[in-house]
Amino acid sequence: MSLLADTARRLDGLGFSAPAVVVDERRARANIAAMAAKAAVSGVRLRPHFKTHDNVGVGRWFREAGVRHATVSSLAMAERFARDGWRDLTLAILVNPRELPRLADLAWRLADRGGALGLTVDTPEAARAVRHLTGDTSPLWLKVDTGHGRSGVRWDDPTRLLAVARSASFAGLLTHAGHSYRAPRDELPALFAETVRRLAAAREATGRDLQLSLGDTPTCTAVESFAGVNEVRPGNFVFFDLMQRAAGVCGDDRLAAALVCPVIGTDPSRGRLVLHGGAVHLSRESLATPAGPVFGCLGALAPGGFGPVLDAAAVTGMSQEHGIVSLEPDRWAELADGLNPGDLVLVHPVHACLTCNLQGTSMRTLTGAMLPRDVEAEAV
Amino acid sequence: MSLLADTARRLDGLGFSAPAVVVDERRARANIAAMAAKAAVSGVRLRPHFKTHDNVGVGRWFREAGVRHATVSSLAMAERFARDGWRDLTLAILVNPRELPRLADLAWRLADRGGALGLTVDTPEAARAVRHLTGDTSPLWLKVDTGHGRSGVRWDDPTRLLAVARSASFAGLLTHAGHSYRAPRDELPALFAETVRRLAAAREATGRDLQLSLGDTPTCTAVESFAGVNEVRPGNFVFFDLMQRAAGVCGDDRLAAALVCPVIGTDPSRGRLVLHGGAVHLSRESLATPAGPVFGCLGALAPGGFGPVLDAAAVTGMSQEHGIVSLEPDRWAELADGLNPGDLVLVHPVHACLTCNLQGTSMRTLTGAMLPRDVEAEAV
Numbered sequence: 001m002s003l004l005a006d007t008a009r010r011l012d013g014l015g016f017s018a019p020a021v022v023v024d025e026r027r028a029r030a031n032i033a034a035m036a037a038k039a040a041v042s043g044v045r046l047r048p049h050f051k052t053h054d055n056v057g058v059g060r061w062f063r064e065a066g067v068r069h070a071t072v073s074s075l076a077m078a079e080r081f082a083r084d085g086w087r088d089l090t091l092a093i094l095v096n097p098r099e100l101p102r103l104a105d106l107a108w109r110l111a112d113r114g115g116a117l118g119l120t121v122d123t124p125e126a127a128r129a130v131r132h133l134t135g136d137t138s139p140l141w142l143k144v145d146t147g148h149g150r151s152g153v154r155w156d157d158p159t160r161l162l163a164v165a166r167s168a169s170f171a172g173l174l175t176h177a178g179h180s181y182r183a184p185r186d187e188l189p190a191l192f193a194e195t196v197r198r199l200a201a202a203r204e205a206t207g208r209d210l211q212l213s214l215g216d217t218p219t220c221t222a223v224e225s226f227a228g229v230n231e232v233r234p235g236n237f238v239f240f241d242l243m244q245r246a247a248g249v250c251g252d253d254r255l256a257a258a259l260v261c262p263v264i265g266t267d268p269s270r271g272r273l274v275l276h277g278g279a280v281h282l283s284r285e286s287l288a289t290p291a292g293p294v295f296g297c298l299g300a301l302a303p304g305g306f307g308p309v310l311d312a313a314a315v316t317g318m319s320q321e322h323g324i325v326s327l328e329p330d331r332w333a334e335l336a337d338g339l340n341p342g343d344l345v346l347v348h349p350v351h352a353c354l355t356c357n358l359q360g361t362s363m364r365t366l367t368g369a370m371l372p373r374d375v376e377a378e379a380v
Numbered sequence: 381m382s383l384l385a386d387t388a389r390r391l392d393g394l395g396f397s398a399p400a401v402v403v404d405e406r407r408a409r410a411n412i413a414a415m416a417a418k419a420a421v422s423g424v425r426l427r428p429h430f431k432t433h434d435n436v437g438v439g440r441w442f443r444e445a446g447v448r449h450a451t452v453s454s455l456a457m458a459e460r461f462a463r464d465g466w467r468d469l470t471l472a473i474l475v476n477p478r479e480l481p482r483l484a485d486l487a488w489r490l491a492d493r494g495g496a497l498g499l500t501v502d503t504p505e506a507a508r509a510v511r512h513l514t515g516d517t518s519p520l521w522l523k524v525d526t527g528h529g530r531s532g533v534r535w536d537d538p539t540r541l542l543a544v545a546r547s548a549s550f551a552g553l554l555t556h557a558g559h560s561y562r563a564p565r566d567e568l569p570a571l572f573a574e575t576v577r578r579l580a581a582a583r584e585a586t587g588r589d590l591q592l593s594l595g596d597t598p599t600c601t602a603v604e605s606f607a608g609v610n611e612v613r614p615g616n617f618v619f620f621d622l623m624q625r626a627a628g629v630c631g632d633d634r635l636a637a638a639l640v641c642p643v644i645g646t647d648p649s650r651g652r653l654v655l656h657g658g659a660v661h662l663s664r665e666s667l668a669t670p671a672g673p674v675f676g677c678l679g680a681l682a683p684g685g686f687g688p689v690l691d692a693a694a695v696t697g698m699s700q701e702h703g704i705v706s707l708e709p710d711r712w713a714e715l716a717d718g719l720n721p722g723d724l725v726l727v728h729p730v731h732a733c734l735t736c737n738l739q740g741t742s743m744r745t746l747t748g749a750m751l752p753r754d755v756e757a758e759a760v
Contacts, residue, residue, distance in 0.1 A: 016478075017476070017478035017479055018454075018455070018456075018476070018478075018479065051700055051701070073700060073701045074398075074656075074701060075398070076398075093644065093656065093701050093702065094644040094645050094654060094656075094721070095644070095721075096397070096398070096642045096644050096656050096721075096722065097642075097721055097722030098396075098397035098398075098642050098722050099397055099398065099642075122645060123645075123721070125721075126721060149697075150654070150697065150699065150702060150704060151644070151645045151654045151702065151704075178699060262476045262477075262478050262479075264473065264474040264475070264476050264531070265474050265502060265503075265531045274474060274530070274531045276454075276473065276474075276476050279663070279665075279734055280734065280737045283659070283663070283664055284663055284664040284665050284731075284734065285659075285664050317529075317530065319530065319558060320431055320453060320733055320734070320737070321431070321453045321454060321473050322473065322530060322531065324530060324531075341474070341475075341476075341477055341503070341505075341506060342476065342477030342478050351664075353700055354659055354660065354664065354700070357660045357700070358738075360740060
């Protein structure tokens with residue numbers, strides 16, 4: 001039996017009829033355990049970014065691994081995880097003044113439960129506005145730009161760093177070295193070290209004993225230890241994806257989330273499959289290859305979980321609801337023989353965070369267990 | 381007052397605090413009226429594709445313009461519009477065998493109300509499976525590939541066309557000339573004519589008196605008349621977007637949907653704004669420009685609706701929740717002076733269909749009216 005026909009047979013009993021995200025629980029838990037162990041050995045707090053999964057079911061796997069702190073990127077996400085009992089959250093995006101009243105409300109509720117909502121600012125005005133509404137309940141993080149160039153005070157602008165740090169009481173300095181996503185694999189440890197050095201220089205400029213927090217999956221995965229900081233906030237590592245695989249950050253055996261798609265057309269003469277599964281399911285994120293953009297790769301399903309990624313079966317075309325898989329023509333028999341419309345395939349996403357976000361609702365494990373995005377009842 | 385500060389002032393009273401899609405109702409209704417008038421003059425049925433808005437509120441504007449037929453791209457979308465009273469729908473994606481029982485159920489319900497659910501196939505097996513479950517209630521459309529290369533029987537494969545057409549009773553031949561999205565503006569009328577010619581050749585091959593249906597916004601907007609076909613199915617034209625504008629298909633004055641985003645950071649020294657509004661709001665769709673990819677452009681708000689697009693204020697960076705707007709530095713005073721965190725901006729999307737899909741919930745008009753995505757009660 002061909003690889004894809006075999007995978008279709010294994011997926012058949014899971015009850016999928018439309019595109020849906022499926023998670024290899026064993027791999028995701030192993031990814032969590034590895035990062036948690038590294039943080040523990042380093043004596044550093046792990047505050048994983050939950051924007052990748054944004055799912056309270058997956059959040060519980062973190063809790064079962066001993067994680068008690070989390071990072072979120074929106075007010076809605078903060079409220080969702082607070083409802084599921086998370087008490088110590090940091091909102092790592094700059095505070096939106098229009099949401100400050102609701103943020104303050106959540107900060108007070110978490111403080112009442114012995115927790116806290118950390119908030120992020122990069123101006124004295126925002127720092128004072130937060131303090132005005134939250135009193136001393138919210139740990140304030142000063143966003144530092146250590147080279148990514150997205151937001152925050154530049155690490156090498158001591159005057160500005162001092163001015164912001166003086167405007168209110170701060171818990172620490174926070175950065176996201178997002179430029180690591182474009183860095184070569186062998187430069188990632190040096191990039192981590194340089195980010196720590198820049199954060200430390202920024203702390204020096206403030207003249208205060210502030211904590212240091214950084215977080216990005218490439219450098220946090222590449223280094224052996226998190227020495228030099230108080231907290232790390234990687235997120236993507238729970239599932240990884242083809243982008244991390246292409247960058248050499250992870251191997252096939254750490255990819256833990258994929259999109260199940262029904263085949264709706266087959267064309268052996270052109271070596272292609274048509275999938276129900278397009279930009280509204282996978283996202284438009286692509287990998288550049290010599291043959292053009294790739295939006296995903298099919299994967300095999302092995303007895304215990306996801307099998308190898310099939311680079312010879314890439315999603316090379318995409319519209320809103322359609323994906324086009326191009327198979328190397330001389331490998332059709334080996335890969336796709338016997339595959340018919342209605343059969344299911346696994347598509348590994350280029351960017352797991354966006355694919356999971358598009359799911360919008362619950363995800364499922366490979367054993368069919370539901371992973372709820374939200375809880376029904378208000379827990380806070 | 382700078383242009384963006386003026387727009388922020390106008391947006392201030394609309395009640396937005398987080399990224400949300402806002403529609404210029406006057407423009408959207410004008411876009412609908414123009415396409416409906418062209419179809420009427422041509423004596424051709426307009427069956428607009430509702431995947432662009434996927435919103436029953438916007439669907440009602442079509443109904444008020446006399447439109448009674450619509451195209452959808454998923455079962456969920458078909459069920460949504462059926463709930464709002466639409467009785468004549470075509471699902472323009474190849475039938476997913478796993479969804480056939482639910483599709484047949486909907487087809488029978490629509491037939492009971494004097495309507496129909498058209499279904500699309502490109503194999504004898506799928507045609508027979510549909511007929512097996514829907515009897516004669518579902519108009520069957522044979523998907524023809526007229527050059528897009530996505531799915532369907534090739535227009536120049538008469539043997540295959542005949543084999544499929546013989547397998548069941550068909551209503552017509554259906555194509556999507558998606559390659560028009562990459563065609564130069566001045567070639568669009570010729571591309572429309574060539575698509576009609578290919579569809580007619582395919583009909584000739586079937587030896588049957590079948591209807592012809594095509595649909596894509598670029599050619600349907602560019603031509604003066606729809607002569608030669610029975611039905612047109614454009615979708616994007618209701619809102620248009622920066623992709624259509626860049627292709628010369630529409631002017632600024634037809635762009636009818638934009639994302640309202642809160643500013644969360646300003647940096648005049650680098651000529652940039654940081655927005656809450658990223659890939660999970662706009663999508664990763666981009667326009668290639670000499671200066672790099674552009675993910676959106678800010679727009680002004682004029683007294684009666686959207687104002688001009690500000691090419692000098694483009695979204696040049698994007699992550700999951702952040703957008704970075706780069707302003708031409710010497711135009712900061714004119715464009716952005718007085719703009720502060722918490723102020724709102726309008727971002728015109730590159731691809732309106734994906735941005736609206738990411739909204740997931742209701743949209744609003746510029747007068748604050750809610751446009752519900754779905755209806756509460758089951759109308760079918």
